[in-house]
Every structure is written in C-alpha cells, then in structure tokens.
Amino acid sequence: MMQRCRHRVRSVRVTSDESDTSESGSSETETETMRCVSCLESYESCNAGTCKECYEEANETEEELKRQIEDLKAKVAFLKFWSPIDHHHSRPNGPCFTDVVLVASSDENSSGFAVPVPAHKAVLVSRSPVFKAMLENEMEESRSGTIKIGDVSYDALRAFVNYMYTAEACLDEQMGYDLLVLAEKYQVKHLKAHCEKFLVSKLNWDNSILCYAFAHQHSAKHMLDAALSLITDNMDKLTKREEYVELVEKDPRLIVEIYEAYLSKQVNTAAPKDSSSKS
Amino acid sequence: MMQRCRHRVRSVRVTSDESDTSESGSSETETETMRCVSCLESYESCNAGTCKECYEEANETEEELKRQIEDLKAKVAFLKFWSPIDHHHSRPNGPCFTDVVLVASSDENSSGFAVPVPAHKAVLVSRSPVFKAMLENEMEESRSGTIKIGDVSYDALRAFVNYMYTAEACLDEQMGYDLLVLAEKYQVKHLKAHCEKFLVSKLNWDNSILCYAFAHQHSAKHMLDAALSLITDNMDKLTKREEYVELVEKDPRLIVEIYEAYLSKQVNTAAPKDSSSKS
Structure with missing residues (x-):
C-alpha cells in the first residue's frame, strides 16, 4: 500500500533564504518551511502533521505491527495442512492416512459412481460442528466412511475440503456462491466470512x-x-x-x-x- | 506498545500572540510553533516530523496493518486443531479418530508401561519430515501404531504433541530446553524457532x-x-x-x-x- 520510504529519519529546517540563522524561539523575519521526514518535501506550518518524536514512535509501531504479521504468517504456514487432495495427485502411492471420503452425490453417473474426495475425520470434525455431530455419533456416515453431499459439483466439493485444510480458496463468483452454500450448511464460519467478503467485493x-x-x-x-x-x-x-x-x-x-x-x-x-x- | 491516540486528525497553527493573521507564505514577525496532531503538544519547526498528508497516510497504513493482523488471527484460530489430548481429557468417551500413540520411553515403569499420548498420523506427518519418513514408509512405528520417544518426560511429550495441533506452548526455561531438543530431533522448525526466541529472552x-x-x-x-x-x-x-x-x-x-x-x-x-x- 505504502510506497513512500519512511525509514529515513531526518529533520531539516529550511529558511527562505537558505541560511540557518538564529535558534528557535527568537523572532525571525523570514518565513519558515519545514521539510517532511517522510516524503522529504517542504511544507508550510499550516500543513504540519506530527512532531519528530511522534513520527519516530509511529515508525516503531509500524515495524512492530509488521513483525506481528510475519509471526502470524509463519504460524498460518505451520498450521496449514497438506491437503489430501494435492497429496493424492502428486504422490498417488503415498499413504495419506485418510479415513473418510466425501462424494458429490449430484455428480454420480448412472451406475452411482462419483469421484470421491478423501479426507480425515479429525479435520472435518475440527472445522465443522455439523461434521462433528455426524462423525462422533456413529451415524451412517461414520460407519460407512462415506459422506454424501447433495447439490454440489465435484469441483466445489474439492475446493470445500481443500479450504478445511488450508484456509485458502481460489474464488470466482460461481465458486463464491457454491462455497458459501456449503459453508452455511456445514457451519464453517471462517469460509462463510471469506466467501461473503469476496461476493460483497463483486x-x-x-x-x-x-x-x-x-x-x-x-x-x-x-x-x-x-x-x-x-x-x-x-x-x-x-x-x-x-x-x-x-x-x-x-x-x-x-x-x-x-x-x-x-x-x-x-x-x-x-x-x-x-x-x-x-x- | 503505543499509548497515544493518533486517530484525531487535527492541525492547529499557533502563533505567539494567539491570533490567526496572514496566510502562509508572507513574512511574519512572530515565531510560529506547530501543534502535533498526534500528541497535541506544540513544537518548534526544528522538531518537525511529517507533513499532514504523510501523517494521514501513515494512519491509514497502521489501520490496514491492524486489519491484516485481525484476518491472520482469525485464520490461525480456524486452522488450529483441537488437540486430542485436551479432547481426551474433557470427553473421555468421545472418539478422536486418533491412529497412533506416542510414548515417552523414559517414563515407562518396571512393567514397561507409560501413559501414551494419542495423535493423528496425518498431523505428525504434516508437521515433521522425520515423522513423515517414519510413518509413510511402513516402518515398525507405522505398523504398531506406537512411536517411542526416548529421553523425554511425559509432560514434555504432551506439550510437544499439543504444539503440533495448536502452534502454542506454555514455556518455562526447562520446557523451552526440552521442546527445543524434540523440535530439533523431529525437525519441527516452527517450534524450534519459538523455543529459541523464548530462551534468548531468558x-x-x-x-x-x-x-x-x-x-x-x-x-x-x-x-x-x-x-x-x-x-x-x-x-x-x-x-x-x-x-x-x-x-x-x-x-x-x-x-x-x-x-x-x-x-x-x-x-x-x-x-x-x-x-x-x-x-
């Protein structure tokens, strides 16, 4: 966002005849203009912003906030899971330890087959109270290891499961709508907020x-x-x-x-x- | 960190006789002092920081950084797993879908029994390349579903496993040393950095x-x-x-x-x- 460099701390007092005359406090006949330590342009006193001390303090705050952002980004990177979907594609023979599959029932062909999306019960349970209730209470889905999801395309289901591992989704408007529906249905609040924000922007x-x-x-x-x-x-x-x-x-x-x-x-x-x- | 309120955007030109005389640019006989829009104190031109425009821009940057921090915190909260350990304690009968246990071998009593720490292979594999190699290659640990960890207390092992689910650890110096050893051994870089930072502070x-x-x-x-x-x-x-x-x-x-x-x-x-x- 910010392009201007605000790391050079410099304060220059420029007088109209370019000479540094008396110390501050005494009367002077020339007009004083200040030079901004951030953009380095000169300005009149009516356009004054902060004193030097506050400027330096604000700089420190900005640095501190940026450090916090770096820490949080590292935390997100650590907590992000490899998605079993990507894993599945890149290493078809490697085990993923998945214990459940999700199926887009609307994708089923005439023989009742649809491409399953593998997942971990632990992840689904951790991200969605609906999956939690479904899987922890030994319902049909938990026994069979297959969760059928109605009214959804394979692509949307894949993106939905992927989000639960990575907190990331590549959205266009249609995907935004599809994922919001799923997020609402399975009460994945973080995804719902993400979709809403995107759709509002559109x-x-x-x-x-x-x-x-x-x-x-x-x-x-x-x-x-x-x-x-x-x-x-x-x-x-x-x-x-x-x-x-x-x-x-x-x-x-x-x-x-x-x-x-x-x-x-x-x-x-x-x-x-x-x-x-x-x- | 910052206690001063920098949200009140105000620029006041104070002249020594408190009257607002001519426009900027013309010669004036009184000394001009500015008032800082951040701390609201008056200052001489030699202590000038930024112009008003840069001050406002910096304010916007700060707001934007704070929004980013909020977003990242929400992401961390979403990606954090419930730890199977806490889950185990609060709901002893609820399934956790864990598929492996870790045992502090130094904790074993004379009959070879130590309290096991339950976990998910998928989580261990996702956080540590050492566990990944161990569990994906059908080694003894993968078959038996038990991973023995030498030279570690039960408490440290619990904290270690917990960190892999939550990216959080309550450290004192001893725990910092213990977890750093485990983090190095199992190449959990994020935890290692966390422990190092703590120990450097001590x-x-x-x-x-x-x-x-x-x-x-x-x-x-x-x-x-x-x-x-x-x-x-x-x-x-x-x-x-x-x-x-x-x-x-x-x-x-x-x-x-x-x-x-x-x-x-x-x-x-x-x-x-x-x-x-x-x-």
Missing part, C-alpha cells in the same frame, strides 16, 4: 437483487446489508428490473423488506438527530 | 555458558549468536566461572570458538571500516 447494481435474495436464503448478514444498501440507493430504477418482477412473484416478503429498509433510510436521512421521530 | 550472564553449549549441541544458531555475544562482552569474568572450567574439561573446542569470536570482535571493533584488515 456486488454491483446488476447482480444486487439476486445477491440480496441469495444472502437472505443463506443468512449471509454482511452480504445482505451491502446488497440492501445498494438497492435502496437506486430505488428509482428498481421496479424496471426483471429480477424485481421475478422476486415479487416468487418471494414478495423479500420485496416488502426492501421497501421497509428504504422507508427507514428515508426517515433517518430526513431527521438523523431527532430521536423523537423514531418512536 | 539469557543472562549466569546461564550464558550453559546456553552456549546447549545451542551448540542442538544447532540453535540464533541462541548461539546471542549467548556468544553476551560471553564475549564479559570476557574479563569468563575464566572465573565454574561452567567455564567444566567446559574446558568436557569440550575444549567450544572454548576455542569463544576465544576466536572474541578475537574477531576485537579486530572488528578496532578497525570497523578498514576492509584491508580483514584479509
């Missing part, structure tokens, strides 16, 4: 109504708020959209909530500091 | 010679450098120490290395900028 007027309906369906609060805010900022164009018409047909309560949010925003904007108007 | 003149010998024995470079530096700073007191006499007896080569480091330091201090003296 939010625009064209996808806002679909995003809003999706966020509603999968309890994605952050995404819901962002989509709702975008929609209520563009109410004049709302009723002209195809998705609006479809949603009125399919789930009119969601449309009602949009209007309620819009109304509430208008009231708050009209009288932001008048608390009596809220009652 | 380094003092009284333990410096023992630390130096220990660091040498277990290839702890960072600790070795720190101990050596402390010793060569106190050479006048060195030969009076009991540990010195013992080390001369036990491993005189280490003592030679101390003298060599001392000599090299003296030469460098005497002529720090004279490159010809090094050849």
Whole structure:
C-alpha cells in the first residue's frame, strides 16, 4: 500500500533564504518551511502533521505491527495442512492416512459412481460442528466412511475440503456462491466470512437483487446489508428490473423488506438527530 | 506498545500572540510553533516530523496493518486443531479418530508401561519430515501404531504433541530446553524457532555458558549468536566461572570458538571500516 520510504529519519529546517540563522524561539523575519521526514518535501506550518518524536514512535509501531504479521504468517504456514487432495495427485502411492471420503452425490453417473474426495475425520470434525455431530455419533456416515453431499459439483466439493485444510480458496463468483452454500450448511464460519467478503467485493447494481435474495436464503448478514444498501440507493430504477418482477412473484416478503429498509433510510436521512421521530 | 491516540486528525497553527493573521507564505514577525496532531503538544519547526498528508497516510497504513493482523488471527484460530489430548481429557468417551500413540520411553515403569499420548498420523506427518519418513514408509512405528520417544518426560511429550495441533506452548526455561531438543530431533522448525526466541529472552550472564553449549549441541544458531555475544562482552569474568572450567574439561573446542569470536570482535571493533584488515 505504502510506497513512500519512511525509514529515513531526518529533520531539516529550511529558511527562505537558505541560511540557518538564529535558534528557535527568537523572532525571525523570514518565513519558515519545514521539510517532511517522510516524503522529504517542504511544507508550510499550516500543513504540519506530527512532531519528530511522534513520527519516530509511529515508525516503531509500524515495524512492530509488521513483525506481528510475519509471526502470524509463519504460524498460518505451520498450521496449514497438506491437503489430501494435492497429496493424492502428486504422490498417488503415498499413504495419506485418510479415513473418510466425501462424494458429490449430484455428480454420480448412472451406475452411482462419483469421484470421491478423501479426507480425515479429525479435520472435518475440527472445522465443522455439523461434521462433528455426524462423525462422533456413529451415524451412517461414520460407519460407512462415506459422506454424501447433495447439490454440489465435484469441483466445489474439492475446493470445500481443500479450504478445511488450508484456509485458502481460489474464488470466482460461481465458486463464491457454491462455497458459501456449503459453508452455511456445514457451519464453517471462517469460509462463510471469506466467501461473503469476496461476493460483497463483486456486488454491483446488476447482480444486487439476486445477491440480496441469495444472502437472505443463506443468512449471509454482511452480504445482505451491502446488497440492501445498494438497492435502496437506486430505488428509482428498481421496479424496471426483471429480477424485481421475478422476486415479487416468487418471494414478495423479500420485496416488502426492501421497501421497509428504504422507508427507514428515508426517515433517518430526513431527521438523523431527532430521536423523537423514531418512536 | 503505543499509548497515544493518533486517530484525531487535527492541525492547529499557533502563533505567539494567539491570533490567526496572514496566510502562509508572507513574512511574519512572530515565531510560529506547530501543534502535533498526534500528541497535541506544540513544537518548534526544528522538531518537525511529517507533513499532514504523510501523517494521514501513515494512519491509514497502521489501520490496514491492524486489519491484516485481525484476518491472520482469525485464520490461525480456524486452522488450529483441537488437540486430542485436551479432547481426551474433557470427553473421555468421545472418539478422536486418533491412529497412533506416542510414548515417552523414559517414563515407562518396571512393567514397561507409560501413559501414551494419542495423535493423528496425518498431523505428525504434516508437521515433521522425520515423522513423515517414519510413518509413510511402513516402518515398525507405522505398523504398531506406537512411536517411542526416548529421553523425554511425559509432560514434555504432551506439550510437544499439543504444539503440533495448536502452534502454542506454555514455556518455562526447562520446557523451552526440552521442546527445543524434540523440535530439533523431529525437525519441527516452527517450534524450534519459538523455543529459541523464548530462551534468548531468558539469557543472562549466569546461564550464558550453559546456553552456549546447549545451542551448540542442538544447532540453535540464533541462541548461539546471542549467548556468544553476551560471553564475549564479559570476557574479563569468563575464566572465573565454574561452567567455564567444566567446559574446558568436557569440550575444549567450544572454548576455542569463544576465544576466536572474541578475537574477531576485537579486530572488528578496532578497525570497523578498514576492509584491508580483514584479509
């Protein structure tokens, strides 16, 4: 983010006639300009930022924060697991000690076969309370060693399992939606937050109504708020959209909530500091 | 670290007669002092730090770094495993899906029994190349599901296994030494660095010679450098120490290395900028 070098600690007092005259405190007839120790450009006193001491302190803070980041990154690298999927591909004969497979049931062909995704019960249990309940309570999945996951592609399932080992996922919009659905279903909060953040960054007027309906369906609060805010900022164009018409047909309560949010925003904007108007 | 609030962005120009007279650039007869927007104290131009723009930029950088730290902390929390040891204690009947046990062989009683520490092969393999070689190559340990660890207490072994799940260890000096030995033996680099950092923080003149010998024995470079530096700073007191006499007896080569480091330091201090003296 920051390109400017702020490690050179230098303070230069420049006077208009370039001569270093009297000590500070006494009256001077020339205009004084300071030179910034960070960008090294001169500035007038009205544009002063910090004193030297605070500048040095801020530098130390920045160094300290960067050290913390390095430590945390090393910790993440240590805690990250090799994913059994990658392991499987790179060393087909090496044992992974996996004790369960996940299967995308929608991927099954006519003979009921789909490519299984190997995993460790311990990892699934550690990352998801739903898998925990499923596997620790000797349910069918635990006995058979196969967990069938409905309504998901093989690619999404692979990415889902991979995330539980590495806390990393390469997202595009479709994958963001798919993984958010899985994250919500299996209560993998960290992944859900990751997908929401990504999808919010991709939010625009064209996808806002679909995003809003999706966020509603999968309890994605952050995404819901962002989509709702975008929609209520563009109410004049709302009723002209195809998705609006479809949603009125399919789930009119969601449309009602949009209007309620819009109304509430208008009231708050009209009288932001008048608390009596809220009652 | 930083106690001062640097979030109030404020720039105040104070003139000696407290009146805001002409615009910047023109000659003024009064002395100008600036007020630091961070600590809010006034300062003379000779103590100027940054301009306002750089101050604001630095603030943004700090906020951004703090956000990164929050993200990384969440990632660490997600990737951390529940340790099978804690799990074992809190829910004795719940399955952990562990597939191997580690035993501190020095803890075995007369009938050959020691309390086993349960673990997952997948975790051990993922954290240590030594365990990886041991478990993936169908050696005795992999077949029997028991790994015997020599010369270690049950407590140290427990802490060792726990670290591989959580990247956390509660250290005192003895535990720091014990875990460093295990980390070196099983090549768990992250733990080794963690122990070294802790032991360096506990380094003092009284333990410096023992630390130096220990660091040498277990290839702890960072600790070795720190101990050596402390010793060569106190050479006048060195030969009076009991540990010195013992080390001369036990491993005189280490003592030679101390003298060599001392000599090299003296030469460098005497002529720090004279490159010809090094050849």
